[in-house]
Amino acid sequence: MQALPTATLTAPPEHSAAEGVAAGGPADNDRSRVVWWMWALTGALFSTYLLLSLLLHEHLRTSSFDLAIFEQVVRSYAEGHLPVSEVRGPDFPVLGDHFSPILALIAPLYWLWASPKVLLAVQAALIAVSVLPLTLWARRALGSPPAAVIGISYGISWGIASAVGYDFHEVPFAVPLVMCSLTALANDRLRQAAYWALPLLLVKEDLGLTVAAIGVLIARRGDRRLGITTAAIGLGGTLLEVLVILPSFNPAGGYGRLQWLGVGGSTGGPGDLLYRFTIGLITPETKITTLVFLLAPTLFLALRSSLMWVALPTLLWRFASTYPEPWGTGYHYSLALMPIVFAAFVDALVRRHSSRGTVRRYVAACAAISLLLLPQFPLWWLTQPGTWWTDPRIAVAHRLMDRIPDDVTVQVSNSLVPQLANRTSVSLYGWPASRPNPQWIMVDTWARPYRLQVNGMQMSESSLDDLRRRGYRTVTEQDGYVLLSRSG
Incomplete structure (x- = not known):
């Protein structure tokens, strides 16, 4: 500062x-x-907020509820239709959950860079200003x-x-x-x-x-x-x-x-x-x-x-x-x-x-x-020193996610959902409202079970053996991450 x-x-x-x-x-x-030190303070706060947000996102510490939901909303506006969120449910109309049409203002920025980082930068700027x-x-x-x-x-x-x-x-x-x-x-x-x-x-x-x-x-x-x-x-x-x-x-x-x-x-x-x-x-x-x-x-x-x-x-x-x-x-x-x-x-x-x-x-x-x-x-x-240390598993997670094609339906563990919201139809693994039978599934087996209850629905994760019996094959697994694809 x-x-x-x-x-x-x-x-x-x-x-x-x-x-x-x-x-x-x-x-x-x-x-x-407005004098120079006010602009300097605004810039310093913006940089601090954005730095923290980006570090958390890069370290897989952002989540489906709520970053991925809002990115799917902004992506909908950017594509020219009313907002839907696959995380909330298949083609779920978000205007039935919260009335926030002001989010459409982010769409032009999303045209320039389709990334959750755009949302985090907008948030940092709005608070700082x-x-x-x-x-x-x-x-x-x-x-x-x-x-x-x-x-x-x-x-x-x-x-x-x-x-x-x-x-x-x-x-x-x-x-x-x-x-x-x-x-x-x-x-x-x-x-x-x-x-x-x-x-x-x-x-x-x-x-x-x-x-x-x-x-x-x-x-x-x-x-x-x-x-x-x-x-x-x-x-x-x-x-x-x-x-x-x-x-x-x-x-x-x-x-x-x-x-x-x-x-x-x-x-x-x-x-x-x-x-x-x-x-x-x-x-x-x-x-x-x-x-x-x-x-x-x-x-x-x-x-x-x-x-x-x-x-x-x-x-x-x-x-x-x-x-x-x-x-x-x-x-x-x-x-x-x-x-x-x-x-x-x-x-x-x-x-x-x-x-x-x-x-x-x-x-x-x-x-x-x-x-x-x-x-x-x-x-x-x-x-804190730990904030600046990168877990080697993060690189593994990104490498496995890179094998998931664009524009497919996918269910993944909570911390992975925001990483895929800009290029796939992604939902939360184990969430009852998620689209059934996705083409791809990626699970972090080392993560603690994600506790979530919304409107009476609770998380209920299937075992990997159940998924394999339902026709999914293991594409690869490493360091606790398992990537599955539906056969046929």
Whole structure:
């Protein structure tokens, strides 16, 4: 990471960031520009995120759920048809699982280079660029040194690290949109806040509730008509996507993710729903831990900003879910919350008219806590020697996969699926929804059984002897990898 300015901390202005811009003096105009260190920080974060993602992919540590699914989606758009994912099921229409048409924007890049690395690069760029509106606002309001420290703390925050360390998802498209919307909202540029928020409806179906929350804040800040309109579009968009669009594409009908809230399932009684939306929101203790981790980098100061209300819809569906993964700090589930938390942090510092010493203490504490949490999350892997060591088995795996022809149906072990998604019709070995009787099968017999359960379906791997009895012949096997081809 390039060196940042070492100038002494300047006192924050006595007025808000919006008032500073309105003043229009030379100093204010200078602080309204993106300067060199912001671009340097953005570039350094992009390089770090991309390096980690590529290392994980090269070491076969990416997976079918979710990198391969999203590559199949982007490949579909690049080929000119609605998105399907062979991993989810034969010709499974992904718009029946999640509403994320914004992924079509990656298709032109996929035309240039049909590789999962394109998706990983897009993800790194989207997250990294979100630091620009945050640091630009913080620089106007607090000065360059605090802005730089806040930008670094945001860039290495645990929610971002967890997402970068786990495949690719659609949520990174939301990160710069949320950050731009909240920075505009905090500076009373209400129309801009609405414009930045509305595209969230194209990122994922639940983010319409985030748009609605932003609309409510716009109304509270003075533009009731714009705020109510934005909130109505957000809420209406989510209802349309969940109740109409997704069920119309889903082969089973309905919106399967409602089962996470116990709707339509065996756990969906009124008493169960009441429990999970009351005491269930803070039990088990994993949920409290996640909340503490979320607010700790700001020393809980973010709670003094109304911007934190924008996080409420995401926290509610996560903690009310019957699916345990969203409760914790892993995976990508907290990525969209990090811009909210850090925008609320800056907003609280500005609106409290904090003194220079107070700003210095809060910003230093924010950096210290972010650094303390860093070793527990994937960005820390870049400091570990094992991350840079390549297992000789990886070369063997690639050599065997090279024997699989293009455009064939294939089932492979989980870590191999993303390696073949750009040139074959690949699905997950042992996954009940996978296309039956593929032309090729490749199994990593040394890997621990992949534990997966989605919508009640569980992994059930056939033995190699069963496959051979069903007509598959062994093409080759080496170092625990077995490559099979269907006879005839």
